[in-house]
Amino acid sequence: MSLTLINVLFAVVAAIGFAALNAAYLVWCERKGAGFFQRRPGPMENGPWGLLQPPVDGIKLMTKQLVIPGGVDKALFMVAPVLAMFPAIMSFVTIPFSENIVAQNMNIGVLMIFAFASMGSMAILFAGWGSRNKYALMSSVRGVSQAIAYEVPMLITVITIVMITGSMDLRAIALDQSGGFWQWNILALTKSPLMPVSFLIFFVCTLAETNRAPFDLGEAESELVAGFHTEYSSMGFGLFFMGEYANIVIGSCLTTLLFLGGWGCPFGLFPGVWWFLLKIYLLIFTFIWIRWTFPRTTIYGLLNLSWKILIPFSLFNLLLTAGLLKVF
């Protein structure tokens, strides 16, 4: 076996391992965080601080029967959970964790992540339609209209960043911001005075694209039972769940790389993977914080926010940045 083949295998195992480990332990973080915000201890029975909860949950999910209800479209029903998890793992391939830690750096890394992320809405569609369940169908219609609505401002914001850097290479984008926090794209006020707003737009879009509260209209328990995964049991449900958390990690990685300087230190000291991990886990904490603090919005509020506020703002920022880049 040649060295490159070993490298490829190592990268594949590392990407899957990182995605799966995060997906498993973010559930624990989520439940602990929920407990913290609601003044209760959260999981604490299995192991110290409930740390053994994720493996126990995993064993439970895997040993349960995978019930396929009669009347479902079996092929779509089975394909959907895989489609939910697969793009998330693929995206990890091109995310640089530090200057040297990256599975396969591509000069169109940003594009690749969005190309695979756009497959996520196919999973919701197939799950909702394949289940032959009214709640699931409603949920998938919501989920897809939401995904379409928020992909637009998100991509426009990314184009702004790509224009500033002149590259779609995630590594180049992060290196462009090295030096200190005043170099980060979130504070690139000379390029465009609206960059902090841009960051906010991107972050809101990430929340919406990953179906997180307050934008989790797709799985609004009070209206739609459990949304598109109502009919799923066992690891079918488990894969959707893991896919969601893996997507959150990717969203945080992308936000960090595009706006927060990637693996750079805020004060220009010791850049490295630790800063990257610190930043993404802070962002993930913010995700959890927002979820347990804000109530769920309505579908009209959600779509209005995107089409009437976020898209015009991001378009304006794009034009402003283009103009400023041309003039100066």
Add this chain to the structure above:
Amino acid sequence: MTPSSVVAAGPGLLTADGLTGLIFLIMVAITFIGGIIACSAERLIRAVAGLVVCFIGVAALYYFLNSPFVAMMQMLIYVGAVSVTIAFAIMLAAPEEKKKHGPAGPLAGPLGFITAGLCSIGMIVLALKTEFISLPKVNMGSVETIGIQLLTDYSMVFELVSVVLLIAILGSLVIARGGRHK
């Protein structure tokens, strides 16, 4: 290196060439299977699923041909946008799934196969007879180069694409307007 030369020369499966040929054949198979599902599925939503598989196969072929940018665009636009929009339209328009029914068109059956055969023979003959001019390689998917090339050497193509989009928008408007008076 064409796949036929790989098969004809018959390098071992575990050599680099053999593996490359195998991967190429797998991609072609994915594209074909997706296309067959898209054409022959009884339920509309499955046809869309087949279309997605077909698009992914085509994207993989683009990647195989050393143009990752086109491959990713194929994924982003065709899988992520076009297929989702089609599936969405099906969901909104036909809530109850009907299986295909009604008499088959005049081209179904043997005539269809003959037409398809003639078309593919024509394409194969054309492909074999044409002398392909290899264009200079545009830098490996760098956005800057692609942008410059699109707006200088290939501006005609760029403009024509916008005409296609315009026609699509007009067509959808005509359909939507017609629908309201019915």
